[in-house]
Amino acid sequence: MTDFLQLAHDRYSVRGFDGCDIPEEDINKIIEAGIAAPTGVNFQPIKIWEFRSPEMREKLLACTKMKFIEPAKVIFAVGSDPTKAWKRPFDEKNFGDVDAAIVITHMMLEIHELGYGSTWIGHFDPAALAEIVPETADYSMIGLLPVSGRAMEPSERHAKRKSPEELVTVL
Numbered sequence: 696m697t698d699f700l701q702l703a704h705d706r707y708s709v710r711g712f713d714g715c716d717i718p719e720e721d722i723n724k725i726i727e728a729g730i731a732a733p734t735g736v737n738f739q740p741i742k743i744w745e746f747r748s749p750e751m752r753e754k755l756l757a758c759t760k761m762k763f764i765e766p767a768k769v770i771f772a773v774g775s776d777p778t779k780a781w782k783r784p785f786d787e788k789n790f791g792d793v794d795a796a797i798v799i800t801h802m803m804l805e806i807h808e809l810g811y812g813s814t815w816i817g818h819f820d821p822a823a824l825a826e827i828v829p830e831t832a833d834y835s836m837i838g839l840l841p842v843s844g845r846a847m848e849p850s851e852r853h854a855k856r857k858s859p860e861e862l863v864t865v866l
């Protein structure tokens with residue numbers, strides 16, 4: 696049984712990849728972890744695009760300055776359809792982005808659990824992405840998730856976490 700707290704601490708953003716192949720079985724597990732994520736009213740307004748072919752990965756690379764993702768043989772893009780997401784009736788807040796964020800988080804943790812590395816890439820141009828995958832224009836695109844072998848240790852930033860005293864208010 697996985698020690699969840701250990702996994703949560705151990706996962707870190709990987710920005711150096713070995714470019715290894717990712718077996719189909721592992722890709723399926725990563726997707727399964729994403730689908731297992733909770734979403735508002737279980738509406739599951741999310742969509743996952745899997746960039747596998749060298750041609751599509753190269754096109755995707757042009758949408759971001761984060762060139763370190765280049766060696767990754769699999770890169771996921773995750774978004775949510777705002778028209779299908781739960782809206783809180785009090786203030787009409789749309790929870791689609793929140794849903795997609797939870798999906799990505801589940802996927803990142805599974806990627807680490809399987810022994811690979813990833814980094815949530817939020818710094819990409821969604822308009823450029825829509826040029827290559829027109830369907831994404833109808834989604835709120837939240838992140839790219841490269842999957843590859845870890846070829847770096849955690850950054851200094853990883854260790855910097857605020858304390859419970861700073862973050863928690865007990866009422």
Ligand SMILES: Cc1cc2nc3c(=O)[nH]c(=O)nc-3n(C[C@H](O)[C@H](O)[C@H](O)COP(=O)(O)O)c2cc1C
Pocket residue numbers: 706707708709710761814815816817818819849850852853854
């Ligand atoms: C919403 C979001 C967007 C992020 N976008 C990027 C990004 O575009 N490029 C990048 O290198 N890291 C990105 N990160 C990774 C964060 O920088 C990283 O999670 C943070 O510094 C903590 O480090 P750790 O993941 O190693 O614990 C993003 C993380 C989140 C949650």
